Amino acid sequence: MxxxxxxxxxxxxxxxxxxxxxxxxxxxxxxALTVLFGFFLALxxxxxxxxxxxxxxxLAVDEEGHLREQGFLFALSRFNPVSFIATVYVEVFRxxxxxxxxxxxxxxxxxxxxxxLPKVTxxxxxxxxxxxxxxxxxxxxxxxxxxxxxxAGIQSIDGGQTEAARSLGLTQGQNxxxxxxxxxxxxxxxxxxxxxxxxxxxxxITYTIGVQDIMxxxxxxxxALYIMAEPLIVxxxxxxxxxxxxxxxxxxxxxxxxxxxxx
Amino acid sequence: xxxxxxxxRVTGLKKYYNKGAIKALDDVSVDINRDDVxxxxxxxxxxxxxxxxxxxxxxxPTEGSxxxxxxxxxxxxxxxxxxxxVKLNIDQHRQKMGMVFQHFNLFPHKTILDNMTLAPxxxxxxxxxxxxxxxxxxxxxxxxxDRAGAYPIQLSGGQKQRVAIVRxxxxxxxxxxxxxxxxxxxxEMVGEVLDVMKELAREGMTMVxxxxxxxxxxxxxxxxxxxxxxxxLEQGSPDDxxxxxxxxxxxxxxxxxx
Numbered sequence: 279m280x281x282x283x284x285x286x287x288x289x290x291x292x293x294x295x296x297x298x299x300x301x302x303x304x305x306x307x308x309x310a311l312t313v314l315f316g317f318f319l320a321l322x323x324x325x326x327x328x329x330x331x332x333x334x335x336x337l338a339v340d341e342e343g344h345l346r347e348q349g350f351l352f353a354l355s356r357f358n359p360v361s362f363i364a365t366v367y368v369e370v371f372r373x374x375x376x377x378x379x380x381x382x383x384x385x386x387x388x389x390x391x392x393x394x395l396p397k398v399t400x401x402x403x404x405x406x407x408x409x410x411x412x413x414x415x416x417x418x419x420x421x422x423x424x425x426x427x428x429x430a431g432i433q434s435i436d437g438g439q440t441e442a443a444r445s446l447g448l449t450q451g452q453n454x455x456x457x458x459x460x461x462x463x464x465x466x467x468x469x470x471x472x473x474x475x476x477x478x479x480x481x482x483i484t485y486t487i488g489v490q491d492i493m494x495x496x497x498x499x500x501x502a503l504y505i506m507a508e509p510l511i512v513x514x515x516x517x518x519x520x521x522x523x524x525x526x527x528x529x530x531x532x533x534x535x536x537x538x539x540x541x
Numbered sequence: 542x543x544x545x546x547x548x549x550r551v552t553g554l555k556k557y558y559n560k561g562a563i564k565a566l567d568d569v570s571v572d573i574n575r576d577d578v579x580x581x582x583x584x585x586x587x588x589x590x591x592x593x594x595x596x597x598x599x600x601x602p603t604e605g606s607x608x609x610x611x612x613x614x615x616x617x618x619x620x621x622x623x624x625x626x627v628k629l630n631i632d633q634h635r636q637k638m639g640m641v642f643q644h645f646n647l648f649p650h651k652t653i654l655d656n657m658t659l660a661p662x663x664x665x666x667x668x669x670x671x672x673x674x675x676x677x678x679x680x681x682x683x684x685x686x687d688r689a690g691a692y693p694i695q696l697s698g699g700q701k702q703r704v705a706i707v708r709x710x711x712x713x714x715x716x717x718x719x720x721x722x723x724x725x726x727x728x729e730m731v732g733e734v735l736d737v738m739k740e741l742a743r744e745g746m747t748m749v750x751x752x753x754x755x756x757x758x759x760x761x762x763x764x765x766x767x768x769x770x771x772x773x774l775e776q777g778s779p780d781d782x783x784x785x786x787x788x789x790x791x792x793x794x795x796x797x798x799x
Contacts, residue, residue, distance in 0.1 A: 347560045441599050442646035446660035447636030460650050
């Protein structure tokens, strides 16, 4: 295997242009679907974590009608199971390697044992039984990260906004939807953009479960031609061409959404 | 001027923090009648804002009851007239109580017009055209019709507060709660906001106003409450309170602010 970078090698790699092209399309689709599902999962998780459901609230008052101030029943009365579940989810997914999560999802959930995906190929090169587990694993992971960003965004909105909305009779949900979330998402767009870019890059590990993305093309070329540097350089350029415009597009939306900030 | 009975009856209202170490409200009872312009005064930290914010449950009281139009809104379940027990829908009651805040709290991502039509459209299910027409009429009343398309950041403090007042009025509330509406304003803008409030009072709107504007309390209020340390220490007509104060705390307070 030669370490020298040569034009000749690039020409050899060019024979596999179709593989790289398909890999790029798969990477784009994978990232786009991950972003879509991850974002909605994140919204759900953020709202779960900030929810105020306390099913055991009735325990806050003791037999004599006084408010409890300490003890187990007091703690239980303040317990929010919905928020707890979301917190556990987020902490587990942020504290374990993406690769482990991917393999767990693929080998435990999809590899015939629980969900048996039909072997269908879309557009002639997207093998759904590999592609779908890839999207699921990436979305589960990025949802955890995005939810923390969105939660911070929601918490950054002045409490006066919610007070004003609720004083006008808006429900908690309407307040979220029309008042808090539009402002929260606007404020966190730079961080969300960062996460989107991260997803594009992280999607590279899905080649380990046989998703035929850009890295899969690198690997195939390497195996066939016994060269490493040139396919990697091609992949690097391709990833950059995906991530750079993504951050630019989001910066554009950020400017458009900040109309209320300008005099 | 007061014509029709009690609209809000507050009994034994308490709000404790830190397990009772801090008593923001300590056993406050008061009746607010229809057409009242009730002004709440007192030193800072006296609990007057907490009292006001309890009225529409932005603060959850630790103990006590608040009857709004005969319904105890502090209880999660209420009995209807035919004896059924139903879950209290606090949003329904909040619609009927307009609130104006010290820091305006306009929605910065929405235009003035959208600020005003959001609740009428989403909560009262008015159609957009009707809600906008009503909003423009209200904006015209406070001289801001031509700013309907602007964003809050483009308005001065006084203009923002005038918008906040008519935003609350767009829901046709039965009572308006004002939480130090002029405290965050530059001095030259206080007048324009007070003028709007005076006009509202003249039209017979029931109002509860927490303020440091003693001139307003004296001129527009028909009842004045004096609070200190979470307690309601004295109440009466403006003349009683300002000319014949009895409580030493009130005398001391007035000597500092007048």
